Amino acid sequence: GAGVSQSPSNKVTEKGKDVELRCDPISGHTALYWYRQSLGQGLEFLIYFQGNSAPDKSGLPSDRFSAERTGGSVSTLTIQRTQQEDSAVYLCASSLGGGPSTDTQYFGPGTRLTVL
Amino acid sequence: ILNVEQSPQSLHVQEGDSTNFTCSFPSSNFYALHWYRWETAKSPEALFVMTLNGDEKKKGRISATLNTKEGYSYLYIKGSQPEDSATYLCAFFQDTGRRALTFGSGTRLQVQP
Numbered sequence: 670g671a672g673v674s675q676s677p678s679n680k681v682t683e684k685g686k687d688v689e690l691r692c693d694p695i696s697g698h699t700a701l702y703w704y705r706q707s708l709g710q711g712l713e714f715l716i717y718f719q720g721n722s723a724p725d726k727s728g729l730p731s732d733r734f735s736a737e738r739t740g741g742s743v744s745t746l747t748i749q750r751t752q753q754e755d756s757a758v759y760l761c762a763s764s765l766g767g768g769p770s771t772d773t774q775y776f777g778p779g780t781r782l783t784v785l
Numbered sequence: 786i787l788n789v790e791q792s793p794q795s796l797h798v799q800e801g802d803s804t805n806f807t808c809s810f811p812s813s814n815f816y817a818l819h820w821y822r823w824e825t826a827k828s829p830e831a832l833f834v835m836t837l838n839g840d841e842k843k844k845g846r847i848s849a850t851l852n853t854k855e856g857y858s859y860l861y862i863k864g865s866q867p868e869d870s871a872t873y874l875c876a877f878f879q880d881t882g883r884r885a886l887t888f889g890s891g892t893r894l895q896v897q898p
Contacts, residue, residue: 725884769884771834
C-alpha cells in the first residue's frame with residue numbers, strides 16, 4: 670500500500686515568508702508525528718497527533734510554528750515569518766496509534782526547507 | 786532534556802567486514818528503544834523496537850542487543866554490504882509523560898566495495 674507522502678519535497682523561501690508543509694499519512698494510521706533534522710543534528714520532535722486527542726505540541730520551538738490535522742488524516746505544518754535557522758529537513762511519520770513508546774513509525778521522504 | 790548518544794559518529798568499512806555501533810541512553814524510567822536505518826534520499830526505515838532488558842533482535846545480517854540497566858544498545862552488522870551504507874538512528878522512549886521519541890544524531894556507515 671501507499672506509504673507516507675509529503676509535499677513539497679523541496680521548498681526555498683525568503684526570510685520572513687510563511688510556508689506550509691503537507692503530510693499524508695498511511696491510511697488507517699491514527700497517530701501522526703512531525704520532526705525536523707537541522708544540519709548536523711538528530712531528529713527533533715515537533716508535534717504528535719493521536720486520533721481526536723489534543724496534540725502534544727511540546728516540541729514546537731516557537732509560536733511561529735503550528736500544525737493541524739484535518740479529519741484525522743492529512744496534516745499541515747505551518748511556519749510563519751520564517752528565519753534562516755528554520756532551514757532543515759522536515760519529516761512526517763505515522764503509526765497505527767498504539768502509542769509512541771512502542772509503535773513502529775513509518776516516515777515520509779521529508780521536505781527540505783531552505784530559508785534564504 | 787534526555788541525552789541519547791550514538792558512537793561512532795561515522796564509520797567506513799570494507800565490504801565483508803562486520804561492524805557494530807552503540808546507542809547510550811538514560812537508564813531511569815526506560816520504556817523502549819528503537820533502531821532506524823536512513824539511507825540517503827530515502828525515508829527512515831524501522832529496524833527494531835526493543836523493550837526488555839537482555840532483548841536481542843535480528844533481521845537478516847543485522848542484529849541488536851539491549852541493556853536497560855546500564856543504558857546501552859548495540860547494533861551489529863555481519864558481513865557488511867554496500868547496500869548497508871546508511872545512517873543508523875536510535876531513539877529512546879522514557880516513561881516520564883513526554884509522549885515522544887528522543888533520537889540520537891546517528892552513526893553514518895559507509896561500506897566500500
